[in-house]
Amino acid sequence: MELSKPTQVLDSLATHGDMMSHEHDSAATATGKRAPRYQSHSLDECITNLSTPRGPKPVLKSMVTTACERNCFYCPFRAGRSKMARVTFTPDAMAGAFDTLVRAKKVDGLFLSSGIIKGSVTTQDKLIDTVQIVRRKYNYRGYVHLKVMPGIERDQLAHMMRIADRVSVNLEAPTEQRLAALAPKKEFLRELLQMLRWANEIRAADPHQKWASTVTQFVVGAVGDTDLELLSLSENLYRQLGLARVYYSAFSPVSDTPLENVSAASATRQRRLYQASFLLRDYGWSVEDLGFAGSGFLPENVDPKRAYADAVLRSAPIDLQIADREQLMRVPHIGPKAVERLLKARQQARIVDLTQLRALGISRPEDLAPYVLLDGRRPPQQLALFPGA
Numbered sequence: 057m058e059l060s061k062p063t064q065v066l067d068s069l070a071t072h073g074d075m076m077s078h079e080h081d082s083a084a085t086a087t088g089k090r091a092p093r094y095q096s097h098s099l100d101e102c103i104t105n106l107s108t109p110r111g112p113k114p115v116l117k118s119m120v121t122t123a124c125e126r127n128c129f130y131c132p133f134r135a136g137r138s139k140m141a142r143v144t145f146t147p148d149a150m151a152g153a154f155d156t157l158v159r160a161k162k163v164d165g166l167f168l169s170s171g172i173i174k175g176s177v178t179t180q181d182k183l184i185d186t187v188q189i190v191r192r193k194y195n196y197r198g199y200v201h202l203k204v205m206p207g208i209e210r211d212q213l214a215h216m217m218r219i220a221d222r223v224s225v226n227l228e229a230p231t232e233q234r235l236a237a238l239a240p241k242k243e244f245l246r247e248l249l250q251m252l253r254w255a256n257e258i259r260a261a262d263p264h265q266k267w268a269s270t271v272t273q274f275v276v277g278a279v280g281d282t283d284l285e286l287l288s289l290s291e292n293l294y295r296q297l298g299l300a301r302v303y304y305s306a307f308s309p310v311s312d313t314p315l316e317n318v319s320a321a322s323a324t325r326q327r328r329l330y331q332a333s334f335l336l337r338d339y340g341w342s343v344e345d346l347g348f349a350g351s352g353f354l355p356e357n358v359d360p361k362r363a364y365a366d367a368v369l370r371s372a373p374i375d376l377q378i379a380d381r382e383q384l385m386r387v388p389h390i391g392p393k394a395v396e397r398l399l400k401a402r403q404q405a406r407i408v409d410l411t412q413l414r415a416l417g418i419s420r421p422e423d424l425a426p427y428v429l430l431d432g433r434r435p436p437q438q439l440a441l442f443p444g445a
């Protein structure tokens with residue numbers, strides 16, 4: 057069923073109950089909560105508060121069509137799944153519905169995805185057309201995130217990177233073999249990784265142009281993928297292809313799909329992956345610094361930074377007075393901002409007491425005691441040092 061009027065789109069979003077996105081809510085996923093349901097039952101469920109590069113925004117998440125000719129094993133929209141109602145919006149109707157919601161101040165951002173019908177290139181053009189109308193006819197200058205269909209043309213990608221703030225190329229799996237087990241009609245190198253390579257080349261060819269940032273997403277835990285595989289590729293994506301963010305989506309089985317009897321992946325595993333990924337992206341860590349328990353998985357009972365500190369820093373503590381930026385980033389509870397404050401503060405006065413760290417925004421400095429030296433000496437480790445903490 058193709059809907060061609062904005063009011064039909066709004067009715068469908070609000071009452072039809074089948075408009076959705078299989079993309080992630082980054083705020084929820086990074087904290088280890090489950091991904092949102094695949095089918096919405098009210099308009100509000102299509103609006104998600106997202107942390108965007110322009111700050112937190114209520115974003116309309118929708119698909120241009122819920123029909124798809126591919127058959128990814130984990131996906132509720134896969135071809136032949138009879139339980140899924142299929143609805144298609146024309147670009148005009150989708151853009152008009154979005155404009156109505158913007159004017160009503162219900163949303164300030166658009167996240168547009170789609171199933172694939174008549175090939176990726178044709179489908180991608182529909183997403184591009186929608187955003188062109190949003191930008192030109194409705195003069196919307198706010199946040200737009202576009203999903204890249206697998207195997208589109210380079211010119212389409214460059215165009216998308218001009219009109220959107222963010223584009224996502226979901227790799228889904230960390231290797232060709234894992235992808236074959238998840239989504240046999242997707243080609244890892246040619247259709248997915250190549251898109252990310254092109255995005256990086258497009259940015260590098262004209263660094264003064266404002267380009268959309270690039271992100272990706274993995275489905276975690278359905279086909280034997282290890283944390284080591286996921287994080288090794290994540291590190292390369294951050295370092296070599298300039299990705300802004302990697303999302304990890306704990307697998308959750310969908311009825312009437314080939315993976316319906318596979319167990320759901322652990323939400324704690326998902327959270328540990330995010331924590332490790334931020335260490336790779338923001339703290340200068342490499343995958344070798346992460347403590348994989350032989351099997352290629354991070355321990356779930358402790359966050360990766362604490363695991364490193366317990367394994368390494370208890371016997372080789374870091375001297376807060378002389379350590380460099382990279383070393384300071386290894387200490388639990390010290391993040392990039394605290395490091396900058398600490399580097400500045402120690403030029404003014406020696407750090408001789410953990411309580412001095414409170415003024416630098418480190419809320420529980422007593423927790424640092426096993427891992428640091430103050431003035432060359434280990435600080436006392438009793439919690440009683442900080443009554444009321």
Ligand code: SF4
Nearest residue numbers: 124126128131134171
């Ligand atoms: S391409 Fe795969 S993941 Fe995307 S909508 Fe179709 S079946 Fe789902």
